[in-house]
Amino acid sequence: MRNTFVIFKKEAGSYFNSAVAYFNIIAYLAVSAWLFFWLGFFFERKQTEMTYFFSLMPWLFLFFIPAMTMRLWAEEKKMGTVEILMTLPIRSHEVVLGKFLASFLVLVLMIILSFPLPLALNSLGNPDNGQIFTSYLGLILVGAAYIAIGLCASTFTSDQVIAFVVGIIASFAMLVIGFVPWLRDFGLSYHFNSITRGVVDSRDLIYYFSVIGFFLYLSVLSVESKRWR
């Protein structure tokens, strides 16, 4: 736990020392605000609801999250820093978890900082705040799943561009299988839509935790495989 925290601190530091975190947060806020006001009003949807806005967010995250996670391992491999990291007395799952949490922190900040949108909505009318709240929860869960997928993609390569592309493709695949009727239980979108309806079902939570757990486990295996005989 201590080691995970040390890695988390270091990775979060890297995010905020470089432009990556700020760029991601600002770009996300700009794009989401644009989508919210411009598209929302443009199509003259009901002004006091955010369902339409939320339904777009997983698609927006498809680009923002892999851009954030691509460096997590690929950069370590490219720079060679992985050699010292892997010879420190720290277990692979601690490193993976620490890196995951650092990205998760940026994600949560991104989402928290978009709070003026529902506030604006509340000043205009009377939206269903319960539904907005669960939608935000759904957004955090989808984002976290993307982070796990992107992190996993990053462990396979030393090239950040490849990590980015693989991250997008894998996340996209996990998202859209929710639209395939007989596969929808495995898709991110199906469970996201379920949560955004305003009800948090334990099945949806279990699904997201399983996806996150699965890809983090796969990342640990991928990192550890270097040490297998």
Added chain:
Amino acid sequence: MIEVSNLTKRYGATIAVDNVSFSTNSGEIVGFIGPNGAGKSTTMRIITCYLPADGGTATVDGFDVFEESIEVRKRIGYLPESTALYTDMGVIDYLKFVAQVRGLSGQDLRHRVTEMIDICGLEKMVHKDVGELSKGYRQRVGLAQALIHDPPVLILDEPTSGLDPYQIIEIRNLIKEFGKEKTIIFSTHILSQVAITCDRVLIISNGKLVANGTPDELQQRTQDRQYLEVAFQGDHTEIETKLDQLSFIQDFKQIQSLDQTAAAYEVVSEKGHQTCEELSRMAYENQWPLVSLQPKAVDLEDIFLQLTQSETQLEGVSS
């Protein structure tokens, strides 16, 4: 302290480390030398638990590098060849990060970081990012991170590569200083360094350990041979045919001579044989004026070249 037995590592079809065995005592400084690609780094990476071995075992302080990797890693300080550090971190932050992973905290941590900055001469660099440092200072930060938990074993992969002569001497002195209480394995290309610093030398070539002994012992191995440099004025092919025929000459190779017209050779012959006399007689009989003839002192470089160049000569030495 470190026991390596029958270590083997393959990369596809090539064998990087081939059945290497050696052991080191605590407080010993071991120099690891060999040509590029001989398997030095790979061996070190196996001992530091970065790479798995395909065969054989390695233990550090009784812990197996494969089975008890974490215990091994706790006891080792490692400076990889690349000296790849997080360039976006400040020097202090980087050292603190490593110290925290190494289990240090609070007063202890601050104390060790300050100590490392002092020992490795980083005082002027504490406010800089690692990425802003020159190669020499980066190397020192690398050394500081390897030493920060005061490990009983230090593994340094080419700690002096890319440094200027002053820095090399500094690092060498640091190694000597730490070697009083730690087991140190370091690899290098600079052979004179090995003779000065090391208690023991391991020479590795094509993945095989070809020599293992104190610098003195290695020098003695060549004492049944004598080395001469000889130069004649004459036809190269004729001279070489003649040299081939002389039974007491074990080996010879052409070398650069000061006099461009002369044919110069380095000749290895049996100790005690009157090679000088024989060679001057040969010159006289064939009417090849003798330009120079001088005995050559054997140093570590000759041993190194002799051991790593021709595979056929190795058998007698590698025992």
